[in-house]
Amino acid sequence: MTPRDEAQSRYLPSSRWDELLSPAVDPPRLRLVPYRGEWWLEETTTGQLVKVANRHLAALGIWTCAVRGVKYYGDAAKVASLSPGTPVQLVREPNNPHDANAIAVVADGLPVGHVNKQMAARMAHLLDAGDPLRAISVAGSAAGVEPDRVHVLAASPALLSHLLGERPTRAAESRGWFARLRACHLPSGDR
Numbered sequence: 421m422t423p424r425d426e427a428q429s430r431y432l433p434s435s436r437w438d439e440l441l442s443p444a445v446d447p448p449r450l451r452l453v454p455y456r457g458e459w460w461l462e463e464t465t466t467g468q469l470v471k472v473a474n475r476h477l478a479a480l481g482i483w484t485c486a487v488r489g490v491k492y493y494g495d496a497a498k499v500a501s502l503s504p505g506t507p508v509q510l511v512r513e514p515n516n517p518h519d520a521n522a523i524a525v526v527a528d529g530l531p532v533g534h535v536n537k538q539m540a541a542r543m544a545h546l547l548d549a550g551d552p553l554r555a556i557s558v559a560g561s562a563a564g565v566e567p568d569r570v571h572v573l574a575a576s577p578a579l580l581s582h583l584l585g586e587r588p589t590r591a592a593e594s595r596g597w598f599a600r601l602r603a604c605h606l607p608s609g610d611r
Contacts, residue, residue: 431469431470432463432468432470437474440465441463441474441476447579448482448582450464450480451583451585452505455469458558459573461482461573472558481575483542483543483573485539485572486570487532487536487570488533488534488535488536489533490533496532498566498567501563502567503561504557504558504559505557505584506556507554507555508557508572509525509555510555511525512524512547512548514544519537521543525555532570552576553574554575555572558571
């Protein structure tokens with residue numbers, strides 16, 4: 421990719437990952453935005469998209485993965501709402517006979533698949549330690565439609581709130597804008 425192509429690309433070039441996706445920047449300069457029927461992370465200083473599989477995201481406390489086994493859980497995955505932005509639960513399954521690090525993805529009270537094995541190995545210790553992780557679908561389908569694929573994003577409640585909307589100004593805070601935004605996107609226990 422030439423420098424001109426990088427400047428015009430919709431995607432954040434790998435040459436800028438170390439600079440712009442640094443754990444030293446807190447909170448990260450990222451937000452979730454709709455793009456082609458899914459939610460993507462956008463780097464806010466450039467407006468460029470960051471692939472959800474980017475290796476730098478875990479260091480920022482952002483966990484993303486494709487959900488495995490959706491076809492196996494076909495009926496539940498079709499009934500549950502997995503539209504982008506829909507909260508899902510991550511449920512540890514330490515007694516799973518196939519993987520001691522297994523993490524089920526639950527939507528509308530129904531198991532719809534599992535966090536892939538590699539990501540589950542990295543996330544299981546966080547959940548076991550009681551770290552509060554909240555997750556949403558960033559790719560999926562509405563209830564009643566069988567999803568082709570499902571991707572989830574998980575982070576701490578505060579970081580997920582940050583990713584879901586811009587930081588409010590003092591005037592917006594006084595109008596309760598941020599509280600209303602969080603109320604729309606986080607389960608009631610996290611408000």
